[in-house]
Amino acid sequence: MEELDVFDLRLLAAIQAKGDMTQAELSEIVHLSPTQCARRLQRLRADGFVRDIVAILDPERLGINIIAHTLVGLRNHDDETGKAFRAFVDAADEVVECWSQTGDADYLLKIMVKDLGELASLIERLITAVGGFASLRSFVALKAIKRTTTVPIRA
């Protein structure tokens, strides 16, 4: 709950880069005994610094060839439209991240799909799903789709 000292920061940095190290390995990095590494890590988790530990899968290896960032603007900003949109996002496995944002668009989606066909189909479904309540602002909002080539991610 208190401040983090240099050991805590080193620990966090270490597990952020590689989350499956043994206490012995960690101890060499942070220069602390294995026991103490474990105890501090336990405390850091209890205090909520570590949200969770996950495996990062290789998209290409799984046939994911397109990673797109899509800006979405809703025409209506009523509850119904928002809920319909959120529900769609939650249900769609292809949508990996969903950020609410200010500016000329309402949401920024990060989408991972196998090919352009899947991307098109997803957009199609999005339009009909949300359009059931209120249509998207316009196709211009969807024109903002950017196909992206993946660049080494910095963490």
Add this chain to the structure above:
Amino acid sequence: MEELDVFDLRLLAAIQAKGDMTQAELSEIVHLSPTQCARRLQRLRADGFVRDIVAILDPERLGINIIAHTLVGLRNHDDETGKAFRAFVDAADEVVECWSQTGDADYLLKIMVKDLGELASLIERLITAVGGFASLRSFVALKAIKRTTTVPIRA
């Protein structure tokens, strides 16, 4: 190297959600013996399906209050400009992700900072760093900064 069966997919999905489960826990999810879970996981890693295992830290807990997505357009697309930009991105800890993309902008950055002051300072540094070789297309390119409120991330 071959195809993935239902057990492999379940395993990947499981560790993607929670990467620090014991073999016993995994075995209950995928309905396979602990030993076999370990063996398949080992194979999946050897075959490159699992890129790595990392800890996701809580941004708020670390004083990160702003997560911004910024579109950047470069005026010149020569090697020098690109390299300067890449170098800046690699050196800046605040830039968490960097995506090269097609469309009206060249790059999409995901930035995590403590406050608006840090964000402004980062942009300032970006301009001067890249501007040393070629100026950004215009301030319009930077006008595209969106302050975002974090929404539960779907994975």
Add this chain to the structure above:
DNA sequence: GGCGCCACGCAAGAAACATGCGCGAGCGGC
């Protein structure tokens, strides 16, 4: 200067992991 608190490292018990083995299903050859 004495006392109490807290973080540290060590060591033993507990848990989880890795590996060798035998079994049985599926498949190809005879």
Add this chain to the structure above:
DNA sequence: GCCGCTCGCGCATGTTTCTTGCGTGGCGCC
């Protein structure tokens, strides 16, 4: 149709890793 091969499975054991209790030392406070 039958035999034998191969491969994936689960069990059992040895080894590593993790957890927890304990004694020690530094540091601040009274």
